[in-house]
Amino acid sequence: MLKKVVGAVVALVFLVGVYVFFHLLxxxxxxxxxxxxxxPEQPIPFSHKRHAGEFGMDCRFCHAGAEVSRHAGIPSxxxxxxxxxxxxxxxxxxxxKWIKKLREHYTKKEPIxxxxxxxxxxxxxxxxxxxxxAGKSCQTCHGNIENMEKVYQHSDLSMGWCxxxxxxxxxxxxxxxxxxxxDLYQGDAYxxxxxxxxxxxxxxxxxxxxxxxxx
Ligand code: HEC
Ligand code: HEC
Ligand code: HEC
Ligand code: HEC
Ligand code: HEC
Numbered sequence: 001m002l003k004k005v006v007g008a009v010v011a012l013v014f015l016v017g018v019y020v021f022f023h024l025l026x027x028x029x030x031x032x033x034x035x036x037x038x039x040p041e042q043p044i045p046f047s048h049k050r051h052a053g054e055f056g057m058d059c060r061f062c063h064a065g066a067e068v069s070r071h072a073g074i075p076s077x078x079x080x081x082x083x084x085x086x087x088x089x090x091x092x093x094x095x096x097k098w099i100k101k102l103r104e105h106y107t108k109k110e111p112i113x114x115x116x117x118x119x120x121x122x123x124x125x126x127x128x129x130x131x132x133x134a135g136k137s138c139q140t141c142h143g144n145i146e147n148m149e150k151v152y153q154h155s156d157l158s159m160g161w162c163x164x165x166x167x168x169x170x171x172x173x174x175x176x177x178x179x180x181x182x183d184l185y186q187g188d189a190y191x192x193x194x195x196x197x198x199x200x201x202x203x204x205x206x207x208x209x210x211x212x213x214x215x
Contacts, residue, residue: 039152040115044098044105053146059138066128066138074114077106117151123214134169159213166207 051057060066065073080102090096105112120126131141138145143154155161206212 034156034158035119035153036156037152038117039150040117042115042150043113044102045150047149048145048151049147049149059145067132068129070127070129072128077102077112081106117153118157120157125213125215162213163208169207 051062052059062075062079063072065071084099084102085106088099090099102112104110132138141155143152145151
């Protein structure tokens with residue numbers, strides 16, 4: 001009898017432990033896996049699924065920086081007001097409520113305190129424009145944002161993740177340079193300088209030099 005009670009208590013404690021562990025894991029309080037799947041609550045439930053998915057809005061309408069600078073940027077309330085200034089007030093009670101809240105921010109000139117989803121450590125340099133201009137789509141790194149009701153971190157943003165993709169880039173470039181390139185509009189010299197000769201004095205691929213990503 002006593003054995004059974006002890007057994008049951010041990011089993012219960014174990015199950016509670018497992019539950020607490022997974023709760024902490026999924027709510028990211030253990031900080032494992034570099035915040036992959038981190039999905040914070042936002043002050044206004046802005047839906048990428050509706051705006052970028054259903055309505056088909058271009059990512060760059062709101063994240064114009066992605067092509068031209070380090071940061072993609074988060075749009076100000078002014079950008080939202082291009083539609084929510086009285087034209088789009090919401091059909092359902094839910095939509096009406098939140099669009100009203102959005103307009104209060106605008107009239108009171110209070111920025112919306114969006115909670116950051118992605119955050120690299122300060123010692124890492126990352127530049128959106130370099131990646132977007134090299135033909136990497138937003139979805140490569142951020143997943144199918146246009147299906148997300150609430151944004152979460154899709155990639156782990158670990159050093160291995162960066163370095164692996166840069167290694168693939170190295171193979172891509174090497175493949176291009178093994179063949180003589182004749183039909184590109186900038187001509188061979190351009191390709192040699194900017195694509196093929198990107199090796200440092202040790203012969204390492206420049207994209208994976210420590211100083212490329214670390215200050
Ligand atoms: C109508 C404006 C709008 C459009 C269009 C839009 N976004 Fe956003 N995006 C926002 C706002 C506002 C936030 C901040 C709130 C949030 O995280 O949901 C955000 C957040 C994000 C984040 C997370 C930023 C962080 O905090 O780390 C990513 C990544 C992102 N958007 C990617 C995209 C991609 C990819 C597309 C196109 C498929 C897109 N967005 C289209 C307005 C927009
Ligand atoms: C190109 C026009 C357009 C822009 C720009 C726009 N929205 Fe919307 N938004 C809509 C439409 C259309 C709806 C759907 C309203 C309805 O019929 O209920 C909507 C709905 C919403 C809702 C209600 C909840 C929901 O998902 O239906 C919120 C909140 C919202 N938008 C926030 C924002 C924010 C924040 C921004 C700026 C970052 C923004 N919108 C920019 C067109 C836009
Ligand atoms: C090669 C991977 C990669 C691609 C491609 C990429 N992003 Fe990002 N994005 C990141 C990383 C990494 C961060 C975190 C940056 C940081 O914390 O400094 C980030 C952060 C963001 C943020 C948060 C705010 C900011 O500017 O840091 C937004 C918004 C965003 N990305 C949108 C986009 C959009 C829109 C596109 C496509 C036009 C895109 N990203 C393409 C990797 C990528
Ligand atoms: C999906 C593939 C991919 C991932 C993931 C990726 N990169 Fe890149 N990265 C590239 C490509 C492609 C280029 C451009 C190479 C070129 O111009 O030939 C690049 C270029 C760069 C550059 C050089 C920018 C310049 O000014 O020339 C830096 C710095 C960089 N990446 C940092 C990072 C960091 C930090 C991460 C991780 C947080 C990362 N990258 C993740 C593919 C990737
Ligand atoms: C392509 C980009 C990239 C390159 C190249 C790179 N790193 Fe990193 N590194 C990162 C990112 C992103 C992180 C943060 C995420 C992580 O810790 O995995 C990081 C983290 C680190 C950390 C951990 C710091 C901490 O807070 O724990 C060390 C140490 C480090 N890198 C050293 C190096 C050294 C040494 C090299 C050269 C051999 C190098 N890195 C090359 C992107 C890069």
